[in-house]
Amino acid sequence: MSGHAAAPLGKDLLGLEPLTSEQITLILDTAEPFKEISERVIKKVPTLRGATIVNLFFEASTRTRISFEFAEKRLSADTVNVASTGSSVQKGETLVDTARNLEAMRIDMVVIRHGASGAAQFLADRIESNVINAGDGMHEHPTQGLLDLLTLRDHFKRIAGIKVCIVGDVLHSRVARSNIWGLKKLGAHVAVCGPRSLLPNAIDELDVEVFERIEDAIDWADALNILRLQLERMQAGYIPSLREYNRVFGVSRERLERASRDVLILHPGPMNRGVEIDSDVADGPFSVILDQVTNGVAVRMAVLYLLSGGKPELAEAAKGGGSR
């Protein structure tokens, strides 16, 4: 897996902010045929046979880690999972030492989730292996942004021109940042809605519309991307109470029924049912939440594939005419 300079995404996937719209579209287009692999009886292709991928999850995660693991195994890579608990990290080893030790065991890629914003970049700057950011602090969660884009594109057949409102705890959300970058690069109209205390101070610099009432957001949007209220990241004082948050900003069936048009419902999960989203919305006809989960595997397969492939000098040498 040494085709870094030639690979269409470069060496690493650290966020959607550094990518061009063409690179994002390439990932989405590549993910399309990968969906079919998950429908097969044998859900596996030999593409990354011989590659070793380490999943460094220094922060709790179930669905993202499993989704990456499925993607890696469906491409026939060998995978190792490392969590901070029970590893040398608990004994005080630094992130870089952990990664360098793993790299000395001849790994090809690292998928990292870390509580610190910038951890993925920090690692990518110091090791040769490809690095994929699976969520770093409050910075970015690029594969979640990509799977959201794929789900929206599946439904609307385009991204350009659609109106997407990100609802809730934008301040603490890396998903929100990746979504805002990705959606805007592909030409969508983006808005946010939530209590002022949960919107970043610099929200104006992101050039997105801001709704203070959820009813207005629902009326405006083609799709709502409802964020989880990240209770574990909050100090006291962001919201008066969960009940009040639900009353003012919760997305309920009644609110959707009063809207002037149908609105697609996305949520990155895990959901706080009865807080930011009601159960009959999460399980309702406009919810594509499980499609997001399915698309997550395909998008991650596409990213792994695109980061691993392609050395132009070898491609040139391999030419000889016609089909092979």
Next chain:
Amino acid sequence: MPAKQSTVLDARAVDRALRRMADEIVELNAGTDDLIIVGIQRRGVQLAARLVSSISDREKAKVPLGALDITLYRDDLQTVGPRPVVGPTNIPADVDGRAVVIVDDVLYTGRTVRAALDELADFGRPKRIALAVLIDRGGRELPIQPDIVGKRVECAPGQRVDVLVQELDQRDAVILSDREEPA
């Protein structure tokens, strides 16, 4: 420098070759029962569709048509260039116990066909697999031979054989080029 080109088959010759290949497929299979025709992306798919159409016209039988993209089964991921494009795979029927004919435009090293055989095996266990190619240009690197051939062309290493199809190239032809055009 522009490549020196010659036409190996023009549109009428391509059509004649495909009609003959369709007959041979029916003969090889002793009819169309249990037959599935699968084209290798990209131009193999268009040729497979023509073969299915020809068989359907003459045998009054509906033969399932599939498409295989072998990109993910290649043994040379590092050589596929900086924008590896994966196309769709679609196998329209259960292949277990059926007679499958794989169709490609040009047979060269045999590595594409090896990958196609590997991919097909992930969909089931056909009774028999045959290989039909419009052009066999020789130069095999693997012990793979076609069962049905439109035309055999003697090619030196470094020469190219390009099959053009109406659906993608706006004309049907087979072109032999002496050398690569510079990128």
